[in-house]
Amino acid sequence: TQLLEQSPQFLSIQEGENLTVYCNSSSVFSSLQWYRQEPGEGPVLLVTVVTGGEVKKLKRLTFQFGDARKDSSLHITAAQPGDTGLYLCATRGGGADGLTFGKGTHLIIQP
Amino acid sequence: KAGVTQTPRYLIKTRGQQVTLSCSPISGHRSVSWYQQTPGQGLQFLFEYFSETQRNKGNFPGRFSGRQFSNSRSEMNVSTLELGDSALYLCASSYRGENNNSPLHFGNGTRLTVT
Secondary structure, eight states, X not given: OOOOEEEOSEEEEETTOOEEEEEEOSSOXXXXXXXXXXXXXXXXXXXEEOSTTOEEEETTEEEEEXXXXXXXXXXXXXXXXGGOEEEEEEEEETTEEEEEEOOOEEEEEEO | OOOOEEEOSXXXXXXXXXXXXXXXXXXXXXXXXXXXXXXXXXXXXXXXXXXXXXXXXXXXXXXXEEEEOTTSOEEEEEOSOOGGGOEEEEEEEEXXXXXXXXXXXXXXXXXXXXX
């Protein structure tokens, strides 16, 4: 089973600051998904990246897939309290059925 | 379009009991997957049902089982509950299923506490 390591585990910053969270694996990803989960709710898919070097933008969120497809990052510009949540990366393959998730980054944006 | 609905939202059970959780997928979705989320292990895949057949299975003991009905609604059953089964159980539906990289739509989960 492919293991995904996410860092940092916890991050608390002030509104308006920028931040980057990471998702890494020792194996090559076939593709990678990023989810956000808010308290009391299920994860919501933000983006899927497939091609090495790919960059996707979703308003203030920028997702990057490493050239070797073994790592990915999520950068948030001018963070807002509404960005608070658990950010999860997930992938398929590596011998496991279903999605394999990282343990996530707990992000808190303070007003 | 209604989202994925899971019932009940909260459950408290005693060790040794059994429990049944329910999931209604988005209309038109034929695949339902179940995941367990705990603070220690994160999200882990339990199994997937597609058109009433179990198509994929994760690495969980046989005490965890499920089924899917002809209207695509799914139930998950856990027998002989253990303290370690306390978790958030999430259901996700998709149109073409896990094998086809179809986007998953998650419900808000059932929080199970075993005492």
